[in-house]
Amino acid sequence: MQFNAQYTQLASKLYHHQKPHPLLNPQAGHFNHALADELKFNGDWVALCSGQQTFDEFEPLAMVYAGHQFGQWAGQLGDGRGLLIAQVLNTHGKTIDLHLKGAGKTPYSRMGDGRAVLRSVIREYLAGHALNSLGVASSNALGFTSSRQGVQREKLEPGAMMLRTSDCHIRLGHFEWINQYAPELLADFTQKCIEWHYPHLLDSASPTIDFARGVIERTAQMVANWQLVGFAHGVMNTDNLNITGSTLDFGPFGFMERFRPDWQNNHSDHSKRYTYQKQPSIAKWNLWVWVNNLRPLVDDEQTLLATIEHFEPTFLKYYQNGLAQKMGLPSFHKDSFDCGLEFLQLLQKEQLDYTQSFWRLQQQEYTAIQHDCIDQTSFEKFITRYHAIREHQDVSALQANMKNPRYILRNHMAQKAIEHAECEDFSEVDRLFKLLANPFTVQPELEQPSDLLTNEPALAISCSS
CATH class of the missing domain: 1.10.40 (Ribonucleotide Reductase Protein R1; domain 1)
Structure with a gap:
């Protein structure tokens, strides 16, 4: 593996170094061989995906950020159970974050225990894989492990860890934290974001304004693609959107079954803020909050704030073209x-x-x-x-x-895999992983009748994970 430690170039206020707290007696869950090849990884994946082992080339760290949650300022947040354990170059020369989820308490855990349960890990593992296979920009995962080590949620559940990969873990909420708690870091932080993720803007006459346009463009495209495949994120807080427009932080997500645009897939979302049909407007609201955090960096605030006007036509462009393609x-x-x-x-x-x-x-x-x-x-x-x-x-x-999937990750499919895995049988996870790798192709050797059935009633998922 070729390491490229970018995030540690930033001010130390923005993160806290610590080692993961390993799972006790970890058990292999599932491993993404194709992604491992892309990352040029050939080590002990169980040790890595259970916190038993880290890399000498990168000191693990937890990021601090802030955010608006369900439309309200939530103050300081951060990686409460996750650690960035490496940044590596993939076979295309692109920097990829390796982020261990369920790695134990950090200074940003607040009231949390720093752990993840097998249920939520399997859902995120399969969802990221499904979205990538559908052509929707998303985090992915190298693999996950489980343990008989119990984690208390509504009930005692098996603990688990997952090694998530993403092109970026810098969230809109990072800018909110900096503006609130360390405004002196804003200029350098923004410059690094442009250098790492929008390098074509380095020679721009107005790089900050063009950076804002770039983030708005990519986010609009991501949300349009969500709508086209019927994906509802479920918890679109500002700390759950990143600056590259790739899906991050799966919680109570769901793929649309019967077409109900006002479907509430997160039973904690009492105001129905994050329903499927509201995702474009919520994305625009989040971006409006974020763009305002860039104001100290520009003289022409009016032009900066006007960048948000690009969201709607950009979203409609991608959505209209995508819908025409789906319709033939x-x-x-x-x-x-x-x-x-x-x-x-x-x-x-x-x-x-x-x-x-x-x-x-x-x-x-x-x-x-x-x-x-x-x-x-x-x-x-x-x-x-x-x-x-x-x-x-x-x-x-x-x-x-025309490009319409035959297979999506329906909640009852994920639930069946979870129930098998909780009995230490990961065969259903493996079957779904293979099925969802080719969602546009009929796969009679893998397909089961229940994969095509509409679940009734539509499930709403808990935020607890």
Whole structure:
């Protein structure tokens, strides 16, 4: 492995060095061989993913940051159970963070115990893998381990550790902490963020303003891709979004089953702030908070603050083009987006499965969709409009360009894997890992009937992990 210790170049106020607190008698859970090859890792993964072993080339550290949680200022936060244990170059020469989750208490743990439970580790391990396979920018994981060492949540649960990877763990909340507690660090910190993650802006006449535009662009693209695959993050606090627009910090996430835009997948979200349909507006709100933290760095505050106006058109660009692709319609046609929205309205009205309906559309199984509809008139209106748009187009090219998954990580699929794993059987984790690696391809040798079933009722997941 080739190490590239960037974060330790920053002021020591921004982190705390400490070793992980290892799991007792760790047990191998699952290992991501493809990611290991990409990172050029060939060591003892169980020792590494259980905190038994770290690298001589990098002293592990916990980051401090702040944030707004559920729209309210939460003050100082930080890595309360995670440690950055290395930064390495992958086979493409890109710096990747290795972050050990469940590594024990840190100075930023507040009331937490610094541990993670097997349930939440498996969910995050599979979710990051699923999103990456779907083409959505996301953290990933090298592997996870479990232990009979109990961790108390609502009940006593098996403990676990996971070695998460990401292109960046610098959150919007880092800037909030610096502005509140160490404003003298803002200029150098921002400069390093540009140097590491937006190096093409180093020669810009206004690098801070262009940096803001870049973060807004990437975040808008990420959220558009969430919406397109039906992913609901569940806890979009400012400390859970990073500056590179890659998905981070899976908690009570969920993939949409029956199309319910106001689905509350986090049962702790009493105000329904983080429902699927609100994700674009919440992302914009978070970015507005973040952009204001850059104001001390610029003379032209008006231009800086105006960068937030780029979010909505950027989001719509990615979402409209992506929806046209999912529908098999030409993005340039004036009626394609409206036709896509009409299909979504049909799914919502009829309470059809989001993923399976788009899959059937791609497979041209129009009769199967029609049979699931009570309102035949609405379906016939939609399908007539759909075929009219495609009538004078290259349908074979549109079909070839469609990209709808057959498989998503449904909550009941994850739950089955968890229940097996809690009995020390990781075969279902392995099956799902292989299945979700190729979500766009029918896999009869791995597929089970329950993988395609819509769960009723839709599950809401706890924040506890």
